[in-house]
Amino acid sequence: MTILNGITLALSKGRIFEETLPLLAAAGITPTDNPETSRKLIIGTNRPDVRLVIVRATDTPTYVQYGAADMGIAGKDVLLEHGGAGLYQPLDLNIAKCRLCVAAPKDFDYAAAVKRGARIRVATKYVNAAREHFAAKGVHVDLIKLYGSMELAPLVGLADAIVDLVSTGGTLKANNLVEVEDIMPISSRLVVNQASLKLKRELIQPVLEAFAGAVKK
Ligand SMILES: Nc1ncnc2c1ncn2[C@@H]1O[C@H](COP(=O)(O)OP(=O)(O)OP(=O)(O)O)[C@@H](O)[C@H]1O
Numbered sequence: 361m362t363i364l365n366g367i368t369l370a371l372s373k374g375r376i377f378e379e380t381l382p383l384l385a386a387a388g389i390t391p392t393d394n395p396e397t398s399r400k401l402i403i404g405t406n407r408p409d410v411r412l413v414i415v416r417a418t419d420t421p422t423y424v425q426y427g428a429a430d431m432g433i434a435g436k437d438v439l440l441e442h443g444g445a446g447l448y449q450p451l452d453l454n455i456a457k458c459r460l461c462v463a464a465p466k467d468f469d470y471a472a473a474v475k476r477g478a479r480i481r482v483a484t485k486y487v488n489a490a491r492e493h494f495a496a497k498g499v500h501v502d503l504i505k506l507y508g509s510m511e512l513a514p515l516v517g518l519a520d521a522i523v524d525l526v527s528t529g530g531t532l533k534a535n536n537l538v539e540v541e542d543i544m545p546i547s548s549r550l551v552v553n554q555a556s557l558k559l560k561r562e563l564i565q566p567v568l569e570a571f572a573g574a575v576k577k
């Protein structure tokens with residue numbers, strides 16, 4: 361349940377939590393525990409009217425959609441798969457930046473396979489974004505849903521290619537894969553429950569403005 365006289369913000373551990381700390385600081389919010397070391401899933405802050413809930417990155421939009429959290433921070437990749445129902449997305453926070461791309465083993469000629477209209481087996485966690493991308497390009501694919509370690513799939517014959525997030529390119533390189541198509545840039549967005557925005561505007565609006573002022577261009 362959300363706190364009636366306050367706001368609940370859903371965050372995932374790791375890069376989103378770390379990169380959100382400066383934004384929270386700009387809004388005058390300091391968490392009282394570190395989710396990396398604490399096992400607590402509800403974390404208080406220096407402000408009695410603001411609390412954090414620690415969720416899986418892919419679950420953030422769901423908590424906010426159903427009002428279990430008033431606000432949250434989620435990657436565009438996650439929002440594309442969720443669909444965005446019930447969510448207001450007022451702000452690109454420009455954090456957790458990476459890109460969604462198609463990658464394949466060095467010896468797989470992706471361009472040639474596309475050209476001859478072959479059916480390509482693609483493993484990914486991002487089936488909605490992948491389906492849309494390949495449909496727009498007229499590429500025939502069989503999508504295989506995975507929940508992580510996509511880079512392994514082409515190495516063991518599960519797929520010809522993958523759709524995954526890339527940042528430094530280090531993970532692709534370590535697994536002898538190369539990027540063959542860029543799909544879109546990814547960053548994390550602030551999401552707000554549409555009802556909370558109306559009912560708790562006086563609490564949410566200042567946080568929104570502080571975040572907007574602290575966003576790095
Ligand atoms: N290598 C990366 N560099 C920068 N940002 C990234 C990178 N990988 C993922 N992200 C972004 O950070 C978000 C959170 O990633 P994180 O690794 O914390 O969760 P996850 O392991 O992908 O999700 P889940 O725990 O639900 O499986 C992703 O949704 C994406 O938008």
Ligand SMILES: O=P(O)(O)OC[C@H]1O[C@H](OP(=O)(O)OP(=O)(O)O)[C@H](O)[C@@H]1O
Nearest residue numbers: 508509524525526527528529530531532
């Ligand atoms: O291009 P790079 O800088 O190597 O980053 C890309 C990797 O980052 C993400 O994984 P993450 O680090 O989130 O691991 P996880 O999916 O196991 O959480 C993504 O799924 C890639 O595997």
